[in-house]
Amino acid sequence: MENTKKSGFGEFVNNKLMPPIMKFVNTKAIKALQDGMIYSLPFIIIGSVFLILSNIPIPSVAAWLTATGWSAFFTQAYTATFGVLSIWAVVGMAYVYVRNEGYEALPAGLTSLATFFLIQMMNIDNPIKGLMSSGVTNSAGKMVLTGKAVTANIDKLPHALQGVMTAPVTGVFNITWLGGQGMVGAIIVGLLVGWSYSAMIRKGWKITLPEQVPASVAKQFTAMIPAGIIITVAMFIFAIFSHFNTDLLQYVYNLLELPMQGLSDSLGGAIVIGFAVSFFWFFGVHGGLIVGTIAGVFLMPNTAANAALYHAGKLSLANGAHIVTNEFYNNFINLTGSGITIGLVIFALFAAKSAQVKTLGKIELVPAIFNINEPFLFGLPLVMNPLLAIPFFLTPVVIAISTYLVIYFGIVPPLNGVAAPWTTPAVVSGFLIGGWKMAIWQACTLLISTGIYFPFAKKYDALLLKQENAKEAAKAADGETVDAQ
Known part of the structure; x- marks a missing residue:
């Protein structure tokens, strides 16, 4: 009866639950989101290196870097890579969408970028307004003029001059919206541009030039009508929002991104993400792919926000830092592989008695160091194995x-926003993403994994050993029978 129930539940998941989920994951939009975001990965990792260099946690070294100007150079490199995360996303998603449709993709990516720029106000607050609240400090960080004093002095100026000094600076891109805060807007723009561009090309809305025209030139004219229509529509959207003294990116940020960040950056969100990865893997579906694609939409902006706070020297929960970020997902929930199976590796190497577990433990050791555990998922296996399901679900x-x-x-x-590659070994990744305290905590999580897996692994190993001994006994009995004959 128990096996029937388990089988029935497995059939329900495989036949009823998984098909709509996989259909959703394999939609054009989700594939474009998943593959398009990959183009930002090199810039995130490179930018993370410069983020660390510009915030060395050794006062004497940090002071020397500031005095020599190197801190400013590192900051420039960080801003031009990690700091404009939304640019890479908006180009990558439109590019991948159109490429997957079989059309020339780069013009679509560039159209998406132009649209992303167009729908946002090209201005920033005047730095003077910031000084009116924060005051003026010297290079050593000492306050030389309070915000109140700055305001008092500005108030002495003619009103016309006051207006000029406090008016927004125009004709510039606001880095805020090119980074994490613009991510959801970038996703919407990238996918909509990719979809609409492909649809227009498919319907033949393009300029066709004679065959004598070089192909490289003809392709650009092919893009002209779709790009022109998309940019014109974006201009009208910008005009509508400008009437209300805002823009589409700010509207999307307040309406969607802030609530989604709050939902993901919660204890409930952490629990759902931790459970979902193992749940999908248990039924043989790539949980990391599904959860990473969906959760990454919420978690990447959290990472970018923490990186900005860390760079400004204001990383704390009181200043709005997020707890659940993309690195929380990569370097804790998926530490040593989905299900955090390092506990199984330790058991296999030091306590296993069955040949199957001992052999797989030796095979899995090196991959586990780099957070890969497919040998256990499919070899032990963990997939569809009810005897190891509890620790597999429970540990993350x-x-x-x-x-x-x-x-x-x-x-x-x-977490400081540094994006350590997901293959970075445990403890090392902890130090990079949160300092020595996080490295120690990461080591503690390895012990937690061992403690949870050990009793279940022991029972499963004993069962395998019993089966192996039974097979050996059967072989020996067959051999004796043959000899007797």
Whole structure:
């Protein structure tokens, strides 16, 4: 009866639950989102290196870097890579969408970029307004003029001059909206441009030149009508929002991105993400791919926001830092592989008695160091294995909860926004994304994994050993029978 129930539940998941999920994951938009975001990965990692260099946590070294000007150079490199994350996303998603449709893709990516620029106000607040609240400091960080004093002096100027000094600076791009805060807007623009551009090309809305015209030139004319229509529509959208003294990116940020960030950056969000990865993998579906694609939309802006706070020297929960970021997902929930299976590796190497577990433990050791555990997922297996399902589901949930709480209660600092590649070994990644305290906590999570997996692995190993001994006994009995004959 128990096996029937398990089989029935497995059939329900595979036949009823998984098909609509996989259909959603394989839609054109989600594929473009997933593959388009990959183009930003090199810039995120490179920018993370410069983010670390511009914020060396050694006062004497940091002071020397500031005095010599190198800190400013590192900041420039960070801003031009990680700091404009939304640019890479908006180009990449439109490019991939149109490429997957079989058309010339680069013009679509560039059209998407132009649209993204067009729908935002090209201005920033005047720096003087900031000084009126924060005051003026010297190179050593000492206050030389309070905000109140700055305001008092400005008030002495003629009103016309006051207006000029406090008016927004126009004709510039606002870096805020090119980074994490513009990410959801970039996703919407990238996907809509990719879809509409492909649809117009498919319907033949293009300028066709004679065959004598070089192909490189003809392709650009092919893009002219779709690009022109998209940009014209974007201009009208900008005009409508300008009437209300805002723009589409700010509207999307307040309407969608802030609530989504709040939803993902919660204990409940951490639990759902931690459980979902193992849940999908248990039924043989790539949980990391599904959850990473969907959750990344919410978590990447959290990472970018923390990086900006870290760069400004204001990384704290009180200043709005996020607990659940993309690195929380990559370097904790998926540490040593989906299900955080390092506990199984340790058991296999030091306590296993069955040949199957001991052999797979040796095979899995090196991949586990780099957060890969397919040998266990399909070889042990963990997929559709009810005997190991509880620790496989439980471990990432426990670590998600405990990691959330140690950050929430200030035991370790928030993640600093540095994007360590997901293959970075444990403890090393912890140091990069949160300093020595996070490295120690990451080591603790490895012990938690071991403690959860050990009793279940012991029972499963004993079962395998019994089966292996039975096979050996059967072989021996067959051999004796042959000899007797």
